[in-house]
Amino acid sequence: xxxxxxxxxxxxxxxxxxxxxxxxxxxxxxxxxxxxxxxxxxxxxxxxxxxxxxxxxxxxxxxxxxxxxxxxxxxxxxxxxxxxxxxxxxxxxxxxxxxxxxxxxxxxxxx
Amino acid sequence: xxxxxxxxxxxxxxxxxxxxxxxxxxxxxxxxxxxxxxxxxxxxxxxxxxxxxxxxxxxxxxxxxxxxxxxxxxxxxxxxxxxxxxxxxxxxxxxxxxxxxxxxxxxxxxxxxx
Numbered sequence: 001x002x003x004x005x006x007x008x009x010x011x012x013x014x015x016x017x018x019x020x021x022x023x024x025x026x027x028x029x030x031x032x033x034x035x036x037x038x039x040x041x042x043x044x045x046x047x048x049x050x051x052x053x054x055x056x057x058x059x060x061x062x063x064x065x066x067x068x069x070x071x072x073x074x075x076x077x078x079x080x081x082x083x084x085x086x087x088x089x090x091x092x093x094x095x096x097x098x099x100x101x102x103x104x105x106x107x108x109x110x111x
Numbered sequence: 112x113x114x115x116x117x118x119x120x121x122x123x124x125x126x127x128x129x130x131x132x133x134x135x136x137x138x139x140x141x142x143x144x145x146x147x148x149x150x151x152x153x154x155x156x157x158x159x160x161x162x163x164x165x166x167x168x169x170x171x172x173x174x175x176x177x178x179x180x181x182x183x184x185x186x187x188x189x190x191x192x193x194x195x196x197x198x199x200x201x202x203x204x205x206x207x208x209x210x211x212x213x214x215x216x217x218x219x220x221x222x223x224x225x
Contacts, residue, residue, distance in 0.1 A: 004154070031211045042115075042200060042217040043155070050211070058212070090154050096211055099145060102154030 002027045004103035006091050012109045013081055021076045021106050023091030029101075031094045032074040033058070034066065036087040037105075043090065049074055050096065081110040114138050115203050117216035125224050130188040132219050134201030137182065143204040145213065146175060146186050148197045155200055159186070191223045 004025045013019055025032065033048040035058075045058030049068040063085055065077040074093075078085060086109050092100040116135045124130045134144075142163045147155035161168040161175045161184065168175050174187045188195055198218045205212035 033211070033213075035215075040217055042117075042215040043213075044215070045212060048212065092154075094211060099157040099160065100211070100213060102147075102156065104152070104154050
């Protein structure tokens with residue numbers, strides 16, 4: 001089954017404790033992206049990657065890091081999480097120029 | 112500045128009637144528009160899209176209309192069904208080098224009443 005998976009689905013953590021949210025896709029897509037969804041703001045792009053070892057900032061990259069060492073994986077790293085990073089996070093992937101497939105989301109709470 | 116706007120946070124419609132969801136955008140360089148549907152606890156799923164060279168695209172009960180001069184698009188669902196109850200996001204594909212970038216509206220919660 002073609003899918004984008006994210007782990008964990010829910011995470012509660014404390015300020016400053018490094019965390020990683022994993023994202024994996026099995027469709028051989030070149031393009032992968034991270035979004036965050038906040039009330040009244042819709043989905044905003046954090047980082048994206050057009051292929052292995054090619055990443056770039058989206059609209060709200062501050063406080064986040066990503067890496068793309070393999071085509072299928074695109075982890076999101078929060079080195080020092082803060083409460084303003086409490087949000088719902090989505091990973092997405094696609095062939096370049098085509099519709100994006102989204103993962104199920106990761107709800108992160110930073111206290 | 113919100114480049115893609117969905118001014119109606121919610122919409123309630125009777126089963127069997129038409130649902131019309133609206134979306135406005137500000138950047139005339141957007142060349143591709145998409146609608147995504149999102150159920151609670153799930154990721155958005157692609158619904159329908161339209162290229163800027165067209166003014167209408169239809170897929171079953173779903174039709175998207177694009178009015179480029181007004182920078183406005185709308186999604187029509189006919190007939191509406193209770194299973195259509197979800198949040199609908201309008202998105203525009205970005206221009207320039209990052210042509211896969213999607214710029215989303217804030218979403219409209221559609222409730223279809225049985």
